[in-house]
Amino acid sequence: MKSFPKFWWWFLSLLMVLGFLCVINLREQKNPAKKPDISPPLLTKSIFKLGLLLPLTGEVAQFGQEAKKGIDLALETRKNGDLTVVVADSQSTVTGSVQGINKLIQFDKVDLVIGDITTNLTQGSSPIAESQKIPMLSPASTGDGITLGKHYLSRICFQDSFQGFVMGQFAFHNLHKTSAALIFDSDNDYSRGIKNAFKKAFLQNSGTKIVAEVAYSGQTSDFMSIVKKVKKENPDVVFIPGFPNQINSLLNELKGFEPVILGADGWDSPDVENNKNRVENVYFSTHFSSEDSDKSVVDFLSDFKKKYGPNAKPGLFAALGYDAALLAMDSYMRAKNPKTSENINSALLETQNFKGVTGTLSLDADHNPKKSVVILKTTSKGFQFFNRISPAL
Secondary structure (H helix, E strand, O other), X not given: OOOOOHHHHHHHHHHHHHHHHHHHHHHHHHOOOOOOOOOOOOOOOXXXXXXXXXXXXXXXXXXXXXXXXXXXXXXXXXXXXXXXXXXXXXXOOHHHHHHHHHHHHHHOOOOEEEEOOOHHHHHHHHHHHHHHOOOEEEOOOOOOOOOOOOOOEEEOOOOHHHHHHHHHHHHHHHOOOOEXXXXXXXXXXXXXXXXXXXXXXXXXXXXXXXXXXXXXOOOOOOOHHHHXXXXXXXXXXXXXXXXXXXXXXXXXHHOOOOOEEEEOHHHOOHHHHOOOOOOOOEEEEEOOOOOOOOHHHHHHHHHHHHXXXXXXXXXXXXXXXXXXXXXXXXXXXXXXXXXXXXXHHHHHHOOOOEEEOOEEEEEOOOOOEEOOEEEEXXXXXXXXXXXXXXXXO
């Protein structure tokens, strides 16, 4: 038999290979393999950008620097990388506060701002945050009414009229006093406002009376005549809402004065505590005491000393800053997804029974905290924790 030419063997082999490839191709067309998904994932907001607006330089830099110590301590509890902090110095001026809030919102794109410290600074910067729908949480702006009409401004501190109310009730219910004299700064909204709130609360009680209201101004230098007017009326208690400079001037004349003296948080200053003419048995309202036996305060004091040294003692601004930072982070965690500024603010406004070192607080309809008030007492050794009062609200 004649052999088959080699050429045809090669030709038939090629046809078989081509046919095999065609079959494979048809199968792939019917059952195409899934391609890997290389499209970018949907982005979710997992970083909380927190802005700090504090006076770190200027006239009230001491307040801002102390508050930042408390804030920094609180932020150390957040170590999982989902928090970014940006700081702006408001320079103790309204202009600086306005510039700072603009930077934090427009350039840094923060989600929430802790600040500012004082009432006038917060009043200057809060309208900008309000217009941009960025929540602000002030640690220590106590002025009445600053949150009214604002949806994005809240505070961790009680307002001035609240401590005036508490001290008016304290004078009657705790100290059992029925006559009071008032010494106040007629040029200062803080002093006038607290005085009026004290007067209203005190006179709500049966048998009480105000025997004297004596005003001074920021320019007053003769406090002897003021004290003489009060002594003449022989009151059970004297209420003096003021600031350290005026308080220290009055203390020089009040030495040996028998009536109980009451004050507000303006007394809570090293300048008053270290005054050699300090009058003993003065009771005043404030936000915090490092001598409070509450466990949260004890733990805070221990952590503060570990971070800043064994002799470091946190004051009211450090404590308020600490609570503000904890509440800001708590609000972020409670906020609904996506974690927008609006949702973070909604969570903040829903705050109820938040446990802080300055007390357990719930925000009311005007974004002011309902919380307890600390009462300190002056002694020969300095200020001493006396009580924490939670008035019926």
